[in-house]
Amino acid sequence: MSVFKTINHDVDFCVVGGGLSGLCAAVAAARHGLKVALMQDRPMLGGNASSEIRMWVLGAHGENKQETGLVEELTLMNYHRNPYKNYSIWDSVMWEMAKQEKNITLLLNCSCLDAQMNGSRIASVTGWQTTTQTWQTVRASLFADCSGDSVLAPLSGAEYRVGHEARSEFNEENAPLKADRQTMGMSILIQARETASPKTYIPPVWAEKYTKEMLPHRIPDIKNDSENFWYLELGGTRDSIADTEELRDELLCIAYGMWDFVKNDPENREKNANFDLDWIGFLPGKRESRRYTGDLVMSQNEVQSEGKFEDIAAYGGWPMDDHHPEAFRTREEPTTYYPAPSPFGIPYRCLYSRNIENLFCAGRNISVSHVTLSSTRVMRTCAIIGEAVGVAAFLASHYSETPRGVYKNHLKELQQTLMEDDCWLPGLCREPSTLTKNAKLASTAGSFEVLRNGNDRPIENEDNGCYFEIGDFAEYSFDKDTHVKRARFVFDSDLNRDTQLEGSIYKHPMYSTYYLNTQSCHMPKTMVKDFCLTITMADGEQKIIEKNGNYKRLVYVDIDLCVKAIRFQPLSTWGNPQAHVFSFEVE
Ligand SMILES: Cc1cc2nc3c(=O)[nH]c(=O)nc-3n(C[C@H](O)[C@H](O)[C@H](O)COP(=O)(O)OP(=O)(O)OC[C@H]3O[C@@H](n4cnc5c(N)ncnc54)[C@H](O)[C@@H]3O)c2cc1C
Numbered sequence: 001m002s003v004f005k006t007i008n009h010d011v012d013f014c015v016v017g018g019g020l021s022g023l024c025a026a027v028a029a030a031r032h033g034l035k036v037a038l039m040q041d042r043p044m045l046g047g048n049a050s051s052e053i054r055m056w057v058l059g060a061h062g063e064n065k066q067e068t069g070l071v072e073e074l075t076l077m078n079y080h081r082n083p084y085k086n087y088s089i090w091d092s093v094m095w096e097m098a099k100q101e102k103n104i105t106l107l108l109n110c111s112c113l114d115a116q117m118n119g120s121r122i123a124s125v126t127g128w129q130t131t132t133q134t135w136q137t138v139r140a141s142l143f144a145d146c147s148g149d150s151v152l153a154p155l156s157g158a159e160y161r162v163g164h165e166a167r168s169e170f171n172e173e174n175a176p177l178k179a180d181r182q183t184m185g186m187s188i189l190i191q192a193r194e195t196a197s198p199k200t201y202i203p204p205v206w207a208e209k210y211t212k213e214m215l216p217h218r219i220p221d222i223k224n225d226s227e228n229f230w231y232l233e234l235g236g237t238r239d240s241i242a243d244t245e246e247l248r249d250e251l252l253c254i255a256y257g258m259w260d261f262v263k264n265d266p267e268n269r270e271k272n273a274n275f276d277l278d279w280i281g282f283l284p285g286k287r288e289s290r291r292y293t294g295d296l297v298m299s300q301n302e303v304q305s306e307g308k309f310e311d312i313a314a315y316g317g318w319p320m321d322d323h324h325p326e327a328f329r330t331r332e333e334p335t336t337y338y339p340a341p342s343p344f345g346i347p348y349r350c351l352y353s354r355n356i357e358n359l360f361c362a363g364r365n366i367s368v369s370h371v372t373l374s375s376t377r378v379m380r381t382c383a384i385i386g387e388a389v390g391v392a393a394f395l396a397s398h399y400s401e402t403p404r405g406v407y408k409n410h411l412k413e414l415q416q417t418l419m420e421d422d423c424w425l426p427g428l429c430r431e432p433s434t435l436t437k438n439a440k441l442a443s444t445a446g447s448f449e450v451l452r453n454g455n456d457r458p459i460e461n462e463d464n465g466c467y468f469e470i471g472d473f474a475e476y477s478f479d480k481d482t483h484v485k486r487a488r489f490v491f492d493s494d495l496n497r498d499t500q501l502e503g504s505i506y507k508h509p510m511y512s513t514y515y516l517n518t519q520s521c522h523m524p525k526t527m528v529k530d531f532c533l534t535i536t537m538a539d540g541e542q543k544i545i546e547k548n549g550n551y552k553r554l555v556y557v558d559i560d561l562c563v564k565a566i567r568f569q570p571l572s573t574w575g576n577p578q579a580h581v582f583s584f585e586v587e
Helices: 020-031 070-081 087-099 152-156 244-264 300-304 370-376 379-398 403-409 411-420 434-438 448-452
Strands: 006-010 013-016 036-039 104-107 110-118 121-129 134-139 142-145 190-194 275-280 312-316 320-323 335-338 344-347 359-361 440-443 466-469 474-491 528-537 542-547 554-573 578-586
Touching (some): 013 020, 013 121, 020 070, 020 104, 036 134, 110 152, 244 275, 300 344, 312 379, 379 411, 440 448, 448 466, 448 578
Parallel strands (some): 006 134, 013 036, 013 142, 142 359
Antiparallel strands (some): 190 275, 312 344, 320 335, 440 474, 466 578, 474 554, 528 542, 528 554
């Protein structure tokens, strides 16, 4: 019996791990009405994206492939609130998204370390909250493991995998001949700050000492804004869970030694004189450990054939970026990039446990082979996977189904709901509401029928949006007085802004080095900022709803009136002369 008290929570859905996958799973489920607990062992949300680790949130390559849904909402909120890309503000943006959701009980500083089972179902999980010295027990009918390390797998007896599969298992060209337990390693990052005067640095005695010859493929260049020291990596040949503390100590000796090289190596001393050390992470960011075994294990050939699954629930589009297990201790290249198509579909059957009935997984721990993980692990991908799990949990709860039951009986609804929530599912089209389809649509803007075609982004070479001059309008009218609950809009957040172009303010979601002349960021100019709805009611009276300072891509406006017509008029954008709109619908 513990001397510390236990607090019990009863919810519909418990998410363990508050990286971007866990955050999106929790928020998606909560917005659909589930009572959710989000248990996160750190003081902040975001996992590898948070200020404790500072990795860039990246995703699918190529034109118009950028992920939308909740991860886009977070990104746009960050552009709006955080023009100088400050990590403390970014932490608050992620925290705010969960904290403002009334259906989420947020349990921070709470490490999940036990699960109570009822046969092959998880009945509850328990975490230790350090700050309050309290046990937090969460009972729920559905759980999602978004902890990266799959802590609920050993606790529940869920099947999982570690390391490389043998080439023969899935016939994967990139896999080694023999299976092994090696993984990609973990890293701590360094941030530098350019200052107006020279800064000295005295390394600690325990730091490693390097010369240029000792650092093949790893010469740091802090004048390059893409330098974030990701290759300060270890652990692939060890146990990436059990050995983390020892590996962190070794990584610190490497990182402080690397900064010594940047500052004091004879070739660097002068050119880097004005750079100061801003930050070194003390918490290694992990790339790989346990992966769940789901109803399907997605492998390399399925990535390469574009993942054309009937149960597509998310997509990837990052190359297969497979790190050398010896990482910093090899003289070879730290990683090998194998091309992957962008996009490739990720099936829903990879997002729940094969043998634990009420357990989802999302993030880097989904049911994929090591080779596939080397692509699916990037965070915009993890975020849309998390959102898919949150929506699936809502449907499972609504229909009293298991995660597998959602696959068998409610797959189409899962996909339609995801697309309604602005998650793109390549190859599928959203069904607009019957009200929208049956209404008469008139507009002063060109090609306005695209506003209700169920595609919310450019498709192939088709722009698929409607351009409004300021003053133009689009209007739905109805044959008879009709109740309209709300209007739905998808504005253009410029999915090609993150083109990695030199000089683009969107090149990196956050900065790794802070330069003296660092540019500020701003909302994409394509976005609608102010707009107005003119509602003609049954009695002929008109009501005007004006929305100002919008920074969201997916926007709902509550109406809840009996109406004859609804007119939408953009009033301004964040910079472009015309407003570009993908969708305007009513429901
Ligand atoms: C150095 C490095 C460079 C990378 N580069 C990129 C990049 O440039 N772009 C990109 O998009 N991705 C990059 N990745 C990959 C990406 O960061 C990860 O794959 C991704 O963060 C996985 O998301 P996740 O939500 O599954 O896990 P995480 O982001 O790790 O989040 C999981 C969270 O769960 C918490 N947790 C763990 N155990 C428990 C527990 N028992 N109880 C409660 N909470 C728990 C963790 O503390 C963590 O906050 C990189 C990774 C590393 C390490």
